[in-house]
Amino acid sequence: MLSRSAERLYWLARYLERTENTARLLSVYMNLMFDMPMDVEISWRNLLTIFGAEEAFFRLYDVPNEQNTMRFLLTDTANPGSLFSSLNFARENIRTSRELMPDEAWQQVNEMYLFAKKNVETATNRRGRVLILNEIMRGCQCFTGFLSGAMSHNDSLQFIRLGRNVERADMTTRILDIASILLADDRSDRLRQHENALWMHVLKSLSALLMYRKHRRHRVNSGDVLDYLLKDLDFPRSVSHCINEVETCFKRLQKPEGLDDNLNALVSSLMATDIYCITPAQLHNLLDDIQVKLGVTHNQVASTWFLAAH
Helix, strand or coil: CCHHHHHHHHHHHHHHHHHHHHHHHHHHHHHHHHHCCCCCCCCCHHHHHHHCCHHHHHHHCCCCCHHHHHHHHHCCCCCCCCHHHHHHHHHHHHHCCHHHCCHHHHHHHHHHHHHHHHCHHHHHCHHHHHHHHHHHHHHHHHHHHHHHHHCCCCHHHHHHHHHHHHHHHHHHHHHHCCHHHHCCCCCCHHHHHCHHHHHHHHHHHCCCHHHHHHHHCCCCCHHHHHHHHHHCCCCCCCHHHHHHHHHHHHHHCCCCCCCCHHHHHHHHHHHHCCHHHCCHHHHHHHHHHHHHHHHHHHHHHHHHHCCCCC
């Protein structure tokens, strides 16, 4: 297939995965903020930290309150990482690649975009925001399920799976980075009392709560949650599972020898880490290292299959 077509499909998948995970995180974080007592030190600014968007936010806004933070992460087109921006980029990539997938796939993404555009003003209130986020999550899941059942498992789908899993692993690490705050040694006694509820919200943001309970069969706690979401090979949103999926795509695409060396080193390092003994600072560094190595893999994918930017 053409290099530019492969690149568009790869970025279509990344932007749609980013759209869905942004909707998931915003939805669960809103519930978390409203469920926690007022004196628990969880703030809207934590969301900006998770997205790595504090610097960009303060170029546009002065105060990281609910209204400004939600506008910046949900509908602000001046923020290229906002949900609406990601959905717009996904739509543009699928619009120029329509011949490579079923017509219904384009229709699904276009309908999501038009829905978000039509209801952008309602995102200023909580009720409207919840409706938008739920519809976007449903639409993204419909798109993924439709391709799985109605698209040939050829090179086109492999590039979609490749982009989806690189982005999914990256977003999972960003969601888990909130653990650096939840586990900090200087956290208050009040926060310690609500740690289990906080970890349940982390699991919910990845639709992992039920599977976690089925496989771990005991109470929600920080060590087990982190170990499950980083190392479990069967859960689709765990980092290790996503990396395995990327390596499977490499094999199907007949990748050059040595392309997966970076990921093999990442998996070896991750599996050798004792999550139960890790400090908050070490966890933050581990998650940063995973994100850096995923960035290396992205660059390798781009240099192997995509045209160089001019």
